[in-house]
Amino acid sequence: MTDTFPVLDLRDAAGPAETRTGFLHRLREAVHEIGFFQLVGHGVEDTEDMLELSRRFFALPEPDRLALNILDSPLFRGYSELGREHTRGVPDQRRQLDIGPEQPARRFGPGDPAYQCLIGPNRWPSAMPELRPAIESWIARLTELSHRLLRLILESLEAPAGFLDDVVDPDPQIHLKLLHYPGPARTGGDDGSGQGTGAHNDLGLLTLLVQDGHGGLQVAVEDGRFIDVPVIPGAFVVNLGELLEVATRGYVRATQHRVVRPAPGVDRYSIPFFYNPRLDATMQPLPGPYVERAGGVIDVAGNPLFALYGDNVMKGVIRSFPENVARHHPDLAAAAEPRSS
Template sequence: MTDRLPVLDLRDAAGTAERRAEFLDRLRRAIHEVGFFQLVGHGVEDAEDMLELARKFFNLPEPDRLALNILDSPLFRGYSELGREHTKGIPDQRQQLDIGPEQLEHTPVPGDPAYRCLIGPNKWPAAMPELRPAIESWINRLTGLSHQLLRLMLESLGAPAGFLDDVVDPDPQIHLKLLHYPGPVRTSEDTGTGQGTGLHNDLGLLTLLVQDDNGGLQVAVDENRFIDVPPIPGAFVVNLGELLEVATRGYVRATLHRVVRPAPGVNRYSIPFFFNPRLDATMQPLPSPYVEDADGVIDVADNPLFALYGDNVMKGIIRSFPDIVARHHPTLAATTGPSRS
């Protein structure tokens, strides 16, 4: 695995045949060798405006934020205080706002698979009415960009570009987070782990992230060696999720990554957008010469990979939000395996 994080320009994909071929080759090597790259030339120009909206949201008075308390949401949506979400059992030192697909509320029925509990509407801050239209516009544009990028990835692997269209159309299970990583103000607030977000893989297909200029995102290149992802103004950091690893039999890896908590007095903001299959979609191996020769998905004892996206995402949610599971879904507490319905 290389130490260098490639920077790809999406405009090259629409260039001459030679430029497009070079772009596809660099894209294939990036998703195989590193699992991370930075994307420029994508035409989404308002990342700084979105980061400023995130700053404004986290600067709202605490009662306005707690009106969206994720503890009150059986959908796992809303505002989280420091330490609410866990990675590998350790509280992450970040505040966040979780947004999913805007859907009608689902009334559970007997026999529903566990993942059906994720269907419903979002919570929006009454004190900041401009946030909803801005985020919904951002989600619409990033959904289109993600789908375009996914098709290019498949093309780079010699697979039909539209092979995964039916697992994301017409309603991909998108997920967006506004994130705030406050550095400890006092020594007593430092947990000693340095953990902003713990070491993890993403669960779906691909992630687009914008980050401010404070850095902190790190990618595992070896078992005990990490590299920093340098902030590039206007770039999306792109990484791959577990379901793409499943579909490519391990040729594409969902690379482990983490966020280091900022220094005292420093505030880091970022916005990840997760592009995922439909909850009820099952991944199939890509018809690709690279996939045919791949070694297969590596089984990790404490992190089974499920081809059905709903099962894979519930695995992560049950581990990440134990307080919400205990309050709203106590029967799920011991459920990390595939659905039986």
């Protein structure tokens, strides 16, 4: 593969047989060799509008944003100030709004699986009523796009395209973030780590990211170096999650990545969309020659992989939001241990 981050045009998947075959070949190379690619021709035309909407949200007066304070949410939804979310124990230098599936409120009881504490409604800013319908439309379209892309990935691996339909239908556990990375006010004005978001792997199936022109996303390559992902206006940066790596016995890569904090005085905005299995879904190995010949998932110290998505996502939640866990779910860490079945 000549390009570190290949650019794939989704329109090729609907082209003549030879064009479609070439697309699937490049897709298989991308998910196997680097775990990242850029997607164009996807038909989602309002990425710049969504980034502008995100800028307007973060420009709201601070009291309007803090009315959605994530510390007040046992569902881990709402607004986070700088440093609220952690990666590997280090505060991330970004502001964010976390949004999940819009579902009715329910009581989380002591006998429930830990992941059920994530089920419920979102929190929306009363000062910006146009945000909710725009984001809900975006989520619906990106959910459809993600499902189509997942089926194409399976087809590229010569597995049945619908093999994972049962783990996402009828209600995939989607997650969307509006992110604002403000540069420090002056040189040396941060903690010295330069961490916008610390190095991590995503937890589920697919991530689709739209980023503004400032860049900052970096991906770990084979020799452990991090390299910059180029900015392509209107493209989605696509990467794979740990559960897809599990389902392919390590053939598909959930590659470590991070975001470097912008330079002083620079504001970076991005919107990641995470497409995941149902919380109660367990991943099974895919059939097919590429998966069957794969060597298996390589365990990383301190990062156990759980086939049940609810267990895997709680691993991330507990690490990322320690203050929320302490305030609303003091017994959550123990409750989130994987269950035998």
